[in-house]
Amino acid sequence: GQQVMQIPQYQHVQEGEDFTTYCNSSTTLSNIQWYKQRPGGHPVFLIQLVKSGEVKKQKRLTFQFGEAKKNSSLHITATQTTDVGTYFCAPGTAGNTGKLIFGQGTTLQVKP
């Protein structure tokens, strides 16, 4: 499977501040998926990006897929304590039939 690098590894923010995590690949990706894992929990699917330059929003979360389909980002506006967790990106395969290899993840801590 394709490998991706995720930065930063950790991020501590004050509640209300914004947060961004980046996912980078050396190769062109078919699609990129984002997951959130709460402490002690399991990964939960957030979104899948397929098209070059695609931008998708889910309330305060904005997901972007780069024009070259080699990088992606997740931006959270005005973080809340409920945003705490680890955010993983993972390159997907066509039709979601192949294995999913996760990036290292970015752990977000939000101080109230």
Add this chain to the structure above:
Amino acid sequence: GAVVSQHPSWVICKSGTSVKIECRSLDFQATTMFWYRQFPKQSLMLMATSNEGSKATYEQGVEKDKFLINHASLTLSTLTVTSAHPEDSSFYICSASLRQESYGYTFGSGTRLTVV
């Protein structure tokens, strides 16, 4: 939706014994399931791909005789940790895909294994 059920949630076993973890797709058929291992504060490491009706495909460095995978039906895959040792203590998670873009991969709730 797609629901994956994993049991048990946690298990404590003695060194040298074997532990079986079950992963079920409740509302869809999964010809392929995936098993991951996660150490504290680390990412999920893919261990193997479980294929219904055939042998599992193991990732490099994963001992297939140590981690036995059986996928006998379209809704059930099992992972057996054989002759467990303390270093096998970890969080094991299974997943499956509905193979639709809007659903991604669905994960079980995980099994925390402690070998004493």
